[in-house]
Amino acid sequence: MRQVRTSQRVAVVVPAKDEAERIASTVRAARAIPHVDLVLVVDDGSEDDTQHAARNAGAVVVRHSVNRGKASAMETGASVVAMRDAEDAPNRLLLFLDADLGDSAVGCAPLVTPVLEGHVDCTIAVLPPQAGAGGRGVVTGLARRSIARATGWQPAQPLSGQRCLTREAFEAATPLARGWGVETGMTIDLLVAGMALQEVPCDLRHRATSNDLAGQLHRAGQYRDVAMAVNARRMRGVRLSPDTYAASADQQQPGQPYSAYPRG
């Protein structure tokens, strides 16, 4: 496991598209997370006032002049953080947060410690049930089954985008899968690369997707992107054989670190 450096800092990266209503409270809450010294908002071609609201709340803001999708905004954010990492200090950990968490974003603090202390390479938030959520688990099920087939892991919330990871882990997961496939692709890439992941319960609230027409269209886009991320990895052979992960898969426990390779 990697060396522990308690002086290591954390950069929060927030991809944001038309989030003027909630971005200020998300930024303020993110700044209160221990070890965070940089909050970077990537305005992904918003048509509202997201960039100014974020800047006024204390974030560093960069902007895509056209909408490029969440994964692209995450890559832009990580590149800007790298430019701001000091040469004589460890690279910052990256903490990706969605823009719609509002005040509850501070509830992501528990994601930092397991990575900072070197226990795992990436943590992923598990959210409590959300008021107004209308999904039937179709996209979530596709993502979970696909991750399990490639790596043996059965995460509770495979689509969760609140993730803290090392720079090395981020690089192992790039180029990121496009759009809404980013989390599923990242999880597979990290586990195939031999990294350890852990789901961590976090007290968060976000704008849940309802079951109206807009919600169903959103889920159709998510399904398409997850399927594309999975198929691209299958075609490139980015997956492990069941023989490799059998022991880890058998012993996995919810909320505990998971690594697909046997630990010697």
Ligand SMILES: O=c1ccn([C@@H]2O[C@H](COP(=O)(O)OP(=O)(O)O[C@H]3O[C@H](CO)[C@@H](O)[C@H](O)[C@H]3O)[C@@H](O)[C@H]2O)c(=O)[nH]1
């Ligand atoms: O073109 C876009 C669209 C969205 N976003 C941002 O991406 C984040 C997530 O978008 P949201 O509309 O909240 O998506 P949800 O369906 O609620 O997202 C769930 O599912 C996604 C995967 O499908 C994950 O990325 C999210 O973390 C998870 O909360 C937000 O900060 C958005 O502002 C962009 O940056 N660019």
Ligand SMILES: O=C(O)[C@H](O)COP(=O)(O)O
């Ligand atoms: O509402 C959600 O959690 C996402 O849009 C995914 O939907 P589903 O997994 O319920 O299909």
